[in-house]
Structures are given as C-alpha cells and as structure tokens.
Amino acid sequence: MTSATAGRVRRTTARVRRTGRLRRAALPYLLLLPALLFELLIHLVPMVMGIVMSFRKLTQFFIRDWSSAPWSGLDNYSLAVDIDKPVGEALLNSFFTTCLFTLLSVALCWFLGTATAVFMQETFRGRGLLRGLFLIPYALPGYAAVITWAFMFQRDNGLVNHVIHDQLGLGGAQHTFWLLGDNSFWALLTVSVWKGWPFAFLIVMAALQNIPKDLYEAAALDGAGIWQQIRRITLPSVGAVNQVLILVLFLWTFNDFNTPFVLFGKSAPVAADLISIHIYQSSFVTWNFGTGSAMSVLLLLFLLLVTAVYLFFTTRGRKEADA
Amino acid sequence: MPDRSRRPRTKSPLDPPISFKVVRAVFLTLLAGFVALPVYVMIASSLKPLKDVAGQFRWIPSGLTVRPYIDIWHTVPLAKYFVNSLIVAGAATACSVVVAVFAAYAVSRYRFRGKRLFTVTVLSTQMFPGILFLLPLFLIFVNIGNTTGIALYGSRGGLILTYLTFSLPFSIWMLIGYFDSVPRDLDEAATVDGCGPLGALFRVVIPAAVPGIVAVAVYAFMTAWGEVLFASVMTNDATRTLAVGLQGYSTQNDVYWNQIMAASLVVSIPVVAGFLLLQRYLVAGLTAGAVK
Numbered sequence: 001m002t003s004a005t006a007g008r009v010r011r012t013t014a015r016v017r018r019t020g021r022l023r024r025a026a027l028p029y030l031l032l033l034p035a036l037l038f039e040l041l042i043h044l045v046p047m048v049m050g051i052v053m054s055f056r057k058l059t060q061f062f063i064r065d066w067s068s069a070p071w072s073g074l075d076n077y078s079l080a081v082d083i084d085k086p087v088g089e090a091l092l093n094s095f096f097t098t099c100l101f102t103l104l105s106v107a108l109c110w111f112l113g114t115a116t117a118v119f120m121q122e123t124f125r126g127r128g129l130l131r132g133l134f135l136i137p138y139a140l141p142g143y144a145a146v147i148t149w150a151f152m153f154q155r156d157n158g159l160v161n162h163v164i165h166d167q168l169g170l171g172g173a174q175h176t177f178w179l180l181g182d183n184s185f186w187a188l189l190t191v192s193v194w195k196g197w198p199f200a201f202l203i204v205m206a207a208l209q210n211i212p213k214d215l216y217e218a219a220a221l222d223g224a225g226i227w228q229q230i231r232r233i234t235l236p237s238v239g240a241v242n243q244v245l246i247l248v249l250f251l252w253t254f255n256d257f258n259t260p261f262v263l264f265g266k267s268a269p270v271a272a273d274l275i276s277i278h279i280y281q282s283s284f285v286t287w288n289f290g291t292g293s294a295m296s297v298l299l300l301l302f303l304l305l306v307t308a309v310y311l312f313f314t315t316r317g318r319k320e321a322d323a
Numbered sequence: 324m325p326d327r328s329r330r331p332r333t334k335s336p337l338d339p340p341i342s343f344k345v346v347r348a349v350f351l352t353l354l355a356g357f358v359a360l361p362v363y364v365m366i367a368s369s370l371k372p373l374k375d376v377a378g379q380f381r382w383i384p385s386g387l388t389v390r391p392y393i394d395i396w397h398t399v400p401l402a403k404y405f406v407n408s409l410i411v412a413g414a415a416t417a418c419s420v421v422v423a424v425f426a427a428y429a430v431s432r433y434r435f436r437g438k439r440l441f442t443v444t445v446l447s448t449q450m451f452p453g454i455l456f457l458l459p460l461f462l463i464f465v466n467i468g469n470t471t472g473i474a475l476y477g478s479r480g481g482l483i484l485t486y487l488t489f490s491l492p493f494s495i496w497m498l499i500g501y502f503d504s505v506p507r508d509l510d511e512a513a514t515v516d517g518c519g520p521l522g523a524l525f526r527v528v529i530p531a532a533v534p535g536i537v538a539v540a541v542y543a544f545m546t547a548w549g550e551v552l553f554a555s556v557m558t559n560d561a562t563r564t565l566a567v568g569l570q571g572y573s574t575q576n577d578v579y580w581n582q583i584m585a586a587s588l589v590v591s592i593p594v595v596a597g598f599l600l601l602q603r604y605l606v607a608g609l610t611a612g613a614v615k
Contacts, residue, residue, distance in 0.1 A: 027520055028433035032441065035426035035495060042488045043448045046459035053459060064469055066462045116354060119347045122339065130351060132599075133358055139598035141549035143566045144587035148361040151368065151376075151580050159364055162380035194357065202606060226339045255452035258551040276454045276552075283458055284556060296455045303450060 054293035069290070076294035087282075091295060093270065094278040101185065101274060102253045105192045109249055110242075112193070113200025118234055121208050138198040146262035149191045153178035153263075179264060184272040192259055196252070200245060207241040208234065243314040247307065254303065275299060369585035376580035391585035395572075398582055403561075404568035405590070411479055411564055412547035415486035419494045420540050427498035428524050432510070442499070449492040453552050456488045461556055477559040485553040490543040497542075497608060501535030502528060538608020541601050548594050565590045 053066065054076050062069035082088040116134065120127055137145060152159040161175045178187045211233065219229050257276040260268045266285055268277050279299070283292030339347075368376050369391055371384040395401050429435070430442060464476035475481035509531060510523035518526060529536065551566045558567060569590070572583045598605065 025435070028429040028435040028438075031425040031429035031433075034422045035491070036441075038422055038487055038491055039444065039448070042456065042460075042484060042491070043444075043451075046456045046463065046488075049459040049463065050455060053462070063462065063465055066466060112354065115350065119351060124347075130355060133355055135598070135602070136362060136595070137358060139545070139595045140591050141545070141566075141594055143549060143551055143569060144365075144591045145361060147569060147583060147587055148365045151584065152361065152364055154580075157376060157378055157380055157580070159360070159380045166379065194361070206606070226343045251450045255450075255454075257453060258549065261551055261555070276452055279454045280457075280552070283454075289458055289462065293458055296452070296458060300451060300455055303452070304447075307447075307450060 050293050050296055053289060054297050056290050058288075058290035058293070060287035063287075063289075066289075072290065076290045077298070079291055080294045080298060087291065090273075091278065094273045094275050097185070097271065097273055098254060098275040101189060101192070101272075102250060104189055105196060105253045106246060106249045108189075108193045109196040109200045109253075110246060112197040113202075113245075114204050114235075114238065116197075116201045117204035117208055118230055120205065121234070134198050134201055136198075137195050138202070142195065142258040143262045145195060146191055146259055149187075149194070150179065150263050153187050155179075180269055182271045184264065184269040188260055188263060188268075188272040188274075191263060192253060192256065195259065196249065200249065203241055203245050204238055207238050211237050247310060250310075251303065251307075365584050365588055368581055369588050371581050373577075373579065373581055376584075377577075391579075391581040392589070394579070395582045395586045395589065398579060399568055399571035399586075401565075401568065401586060401589075404563055404565045407479065407558075407562055408548060408564040408566070408590075411482050411486065412544050414479075414483045415490055415547045416540050416543040418483065419487055419490040419543050420536060423491060423494035423498050423539065424524075424529065424536065426495050427502050428528060430495075430499050431502035432507070432520075432528075442496075445492045445495050449489070449496060453489065456485070457552060457556060460485055460488075464557070476557065477562055479562050482553060482557045482562065482564070485557055486547045486550065489546060489550075493546075494539045494543060497539050498532070498535060501532045501539075501608065504535075505531040534604045535608050537601055537604040541597060541605045542608075545594050545598065548590075 053069075055071060055073060056062075056066070056069040057072040057075065058066060058069040079085065079087050080091055083092050120131065151157075155161060155175050155177055158178070160178060161171075164171045165173075165175055176183060178184065215233050216229055219233060224232065255276055256274065257280065260272060260274050260277045261280075264272065264277075267281050268274065275295075276299075279292050279295045282295060283289050367382075367384060370387050370389065371381075372386055372388050372390070375381055375385055426441075430438060461476070464481050468474050468476050475484070505528055510518075510527045513523040513527045514520070549566065550564075554564045554566045558564060569583065569586055572579045572586065
C-alpha cells in the first residue's frame with residue numbers, strides 16, 4: 001500500500017468519525033427533546049407561574065385573566081406567615097398537624113413493613129397467601145379503600161363504633177364521632193398507615209433477599225439465636241435501603257391529598273387539616289389563589305430544605321461507613 | 324468443617340425456636356386482620372340491602388342481594404366515568420412511557436452536557452406536591468381557553484397533561500435505573516452488527532428492559548386511576564373520572580353505602596387484577612429502583 005492511499009484512507013475515516021461524532025453529540029438531545037418539552041410544559045412553566053402568582057392579588061375576579069391581577073409584593077407571604085392573624089395561625093396549625101401526622105405515619109409504616117418483612121423472610125405455611133393479602137392495600141385504588149374506611153368510621157352505622165361501643169362496651173353510651181373533631185386525626189392516621197405500610201414491606205423484603213444465606217448459617221453455628229441474628233445480620237443490611245424508603249414515605253405522606261380529601265371532603269376538621277388540603281381549601285374553596293400560591297411556594301421551600309438536610313446527613317454517614 | 328449433610332433435617336440451626344414462631348404468628352394474625360377488615364366490609368356491604376348499611380353495622384348481612392350491583396349503573400353514570408378513567412389513565416400511561424423510554428435511554432447511554440441538571444430536575448420535581456402544579460395549571464388552562472378557544476380546562480386532554488406531572492418524572496427515573504442494569508455490551512454488539520443507536524434501543528435495550536417498562540406502565544396506570552386532586556378540579560360533568568364520580572352516591576337525604584361499596588369493588592377490579600397479573604414485574608421494578 002502506498003503512503004498516498006494510506007493518507008486518503010486516514011482522511012476519510014477522520015471525516016466519517018467527525019460527522020459521526022457530531023451526529024452522536026446531537027442524538028442524546030434529540031432523544032431528550034420530547035421529555036424536555038413536556039417538562040417545560042408541565043413543570044417549569046407552572047412553577048414559574050406559581051411563583052409569579054404568589055406576588056399578585058389573585059382572587060376569583062381575575063381567574064379569567066390572571067395576568068391582570070394587581071401586584072401585591074410580599075402581601076401574600078406576610079399573610080401566610082403572620083401567626084397573629086387567622087390565616088397564618090391556621091396555616092401554622094396545619095403545618096404542625098402535618099408534621100406530627102407524617103412523623104407518626106412514617107414511623108408506623110416503617111415499623112410494620114420492616115417487622116413483617118423480617119417475619120416473612122423464612123418460608124412457612126400460608127406465606128404466599130399472606131403476602132398477597134398484604135399487597136392489597138397497595139393495589140386498591142386509593143379512593144375506593146379510603147371511602148370504605150370512611151364507611152367504617154361512620155358514627156351510627158360504622159363498624160368501628162359498633163365494635164367499640166356495642167360489642168366491647170367501651171367508650172361510653174354515646175357513639176364517638178370519628179370524622180369530626182379531635183378523633184379525626186387518629187382516623188386519618190389509621191387509614192394512612194393501612195395504605196402506606198405495604199410499600200415499606202415490599203422494599204424491605206427485596207432488600208432482605210440480597211442477604212446471603214451463609215451469613216445466617218455461620219451465625220447459627222456460632223450459637224447466635226434468631227433474635228440475635230435479626231439484630232446483627234438482618235437489620236444492619238436494611239440500612240442503606242431505609243435511607244431511600246424513609247425519604248419517599250416522608251414525601252408521600254407529607255404531600256398526601258387523596259386520603260384526607262376522600263375521608264373528610266373539601267374541608268378537613270382542624271385536628272386533621274393536612275397542609276395539601278389546607279392549600280386546596282385556601283385556593284379553590286375561598287378562591288384566594290395568590291395566598292394559596294404563596295403557601296405552595298413556602299411548602300416547596302420547606303420540602304427542599306428537609307430533603308437537602310436529610311440527604312446531606314445520610315450520604316455523609318454512608319461515606320464514612322465506606323471509608 | 325462440620326458435615327452438614329448428616330445433620331437431621333428437623334434440627335436445622337436455621338429453624339426458628341418456638342418463641343419466635345409464637346410472636347410471629349400473633350403479629351401476622353393481627354396484621355392480617357387489620358389489612359383484611361376493609362376488604363371484608365367492602366365485599367360484605369356491597370351485597371347488603373340498604374336497611375343493613377343504613378342502620379347499625381352488621382357483621383353478617385340479614386339477606387344477600389345483588390341489587391346494588393345493578394343500581395350502581397343508574398344512580399350515577401358509572402359507565403361514563405369508567406370510560407373517562409380508562410381513557411385518561413391509559414393515555415397518560417402510554418404518553419409517559421414512550422417519552423420516558425427515549426429520555427432514559429439518552430441518560431443511561433450517553434454523556435452530554437446538562438445531563439446532571441436534567442436528572443436532578445426530574446428527580447426533584449417528583450417530590451413536589453401536586454397542589455403546587457394544580458393552581459398554575461388550572462389558571463393556564465382557563466386562560467388558554469379564554470384566549471384561543473381551546474378547551475383544556477374540563478377536557479380529558481387537559482387532565483392527561485396534568486397526570487404527566489407525576490407519571491413522567493417517575494417513569495424517567497425508574498427507567499434510567501432499569502436501562503443501566505442492561506449490560507452495555509449488548510447494545511454495543513448490536514451497533515457493531517450494523518444497528519444504529521435507535522436500532523440498538525428498539526432491538527436490544529427495550530426487549531431486555533421489558534420488566535422495567537411493564538413495571539413503570541402498571542405503576543403509572545395505578546396512580547392515574549386512583550388520582551383525586553387533579554380529577555376533582557380539572558373535570559366537568561362530561562369528563563368526570565371514577566375518583567370524583569363515586570361521590571355521587573351520597574345524596575342530601577341518603578347515602579347509598581351498599582352501592583358505594585359495590586362501585587368501589589367494581590372500579591378496583593381492573594387495577595387489582597392487573598396488579599396481580601403483573602405483580603412480579605411491578606415488585607421487581609419498584610424494588611430494583613429502590614434497593615440500588
């Protein structure tokens with residue numbers, strides 16, 4: 001082969017490679033294009049608009065043309081955080097209620113899910129059947145399940161009062177209100193845990209499948225009892241999964257709208273007034289979109305902060321463990 | 324080294340002691356009761372006459388009747404809501420899966436500028452509350468309707484679009500994880516054999532990631548089928564979905580609890596059946612994303 005031919009070949013391959021590289025550089029963007037367009041349409045534009053709305057006096061009179069609503073500066077925000085006025089006080093109450101509710105619900109879901117996964121790690125008779133049963137709350141559409149609970153919590157014809165008052169003779173002669181007043185918090189928590197724990201069960205169960213059997217056998221030969229094995233082998237190996245699991249449970253529970261909405265309707269009792277339903281009420285029932293937007297932005301900032309702090313601490317812990 | 328084969332089967336060191344079995348049995352029995360209770364109430368009450376569900380609760384129905392299952396279709400236009408839900412959830416699922424497959428393939432297989440920004444954005448929008456997008460989208464739809472005459476507010480198309488706010492980020496995020504688990508050698512080999520990048524996607528990566536794609540589709544459909552917030556604001560009489568339509572069984576004077584339970588059961592059947600059929604995919608897909 002002459003050097004001229006070699007040169008031509010080299011030049012051609014270089015050109016092919018160059019155009020190939022260009023095409024390849026554009027390809028990922030082309031693939032992303034539909035996703036980018038939708039993200040813009042459904043997330044970015046609404047988010048920017050939501051922030052703009054939160055600085056405007058946006059009431060029902062401006063729904064037909066929101067851009068004509070007058071600017072109000074930080075009025076919506078000061079209204080939302082002024083705890084001496086009814087709006088701010090109610091928002092703060094709702095925030096605390098949501099925090100307590102989320103804390104209890106996540107803790108219970110996590111505990112039930114982990115305990116069940118640990119108990120069901122080994123085969124026993126009826127395990128498959130039980131597993132199917134435990135996944136039902138997860139598979140049922142939320143509103144169908146919650147509406148059934150709403151029926152069970154009815155004051156006069158519900159199962160809960162029938163069992164407590166009529167069959168067990170507890171709780172006095174008067175039937176208890178479960179969907180009104182202070183008890184509504186516990187009703188909501190019950191439903192939330194019923195719906196939420198199977199997810200924790202699923203995730204922990206999958207994590208447990210990755211533990212090699214030999215570990216248990218070795219531990220057993222060394223004389224470790226079953227409880228010791230659970231404490232020393234099973235629980236530590238769930239650690240990494242827990243970080244994701246708890247964060248996801250927290251975000252879902254904190255943002256949950258379906259459960260309180262189906263259980264209580266458009267306005268929840270004060271004791272169970274979760275933040276998402278509170279914002280919904282401020283916006284679509286009292287028609288004050290500006291204040292509702294300001295509340296949404298505050299909620300978003302809070303969630304971002306919590307997530308960032310949480311991820312900071314959990315990933316730092318993991319890095320130290322790796323080192 | 325101990326000879327394992329000679330150890331009698333009944334005394335395996337892995338066999339839990341009786342105390343453990345007792346605690347396990349008590350715990351699981353109580354939990355099973357708690358989980359099954361609403362399921363029993365739903366089924367039993369859907370077969371009761373109205374006087375049974377209007378008065379004091381009865382564990383055993385005074386008489387069995389399939390009347391509620393006939394009446395549910397007339398008390399409210401359940402069939403219409405059913406079709407609406409099917410269209411909306413189906414279209415939202417199809418749209419998010421198709422869009423997510425391309426995006427996830429790009430993220431999983433290519434290095435490009437802005438990749439990190441894209442994944443972080445997708446991941447973070449997933450955690451935002453629906454109420455955050457509901458207000459602006461509602462106003463955007465109303466305004467578009469006023470200025471251009473395109474009725475997004477109250478239409479199925481508008482509702483489908485809002486459902487993408489939760490199904491799209493989730494689908495992209497899950498599929499990235501899934502595509503990452505498909506060995507790169509496979510599509511590189513396909514490229515060597517003359518496939519273009521899209522050929523490699525369709526002939527190699529997608530077939531290998533079928534469980535993940537099914538999982539994402541089932542999850543997106545289930546979430547859309549059970550969604551209440553957007554459905555209650557963004558629909559009108561003609562486009563109402565099951566989630567909102569079920570409220571129609573309570574009138575000013577009567578709450579037809581037996582019909583509500585029957586309708587709840589009927590609307591649950593498609594998703595529960597789909598879930599049971601595709602359960603293995605869904606569980607594998609969900610957990611692969613989380614455990615990794």
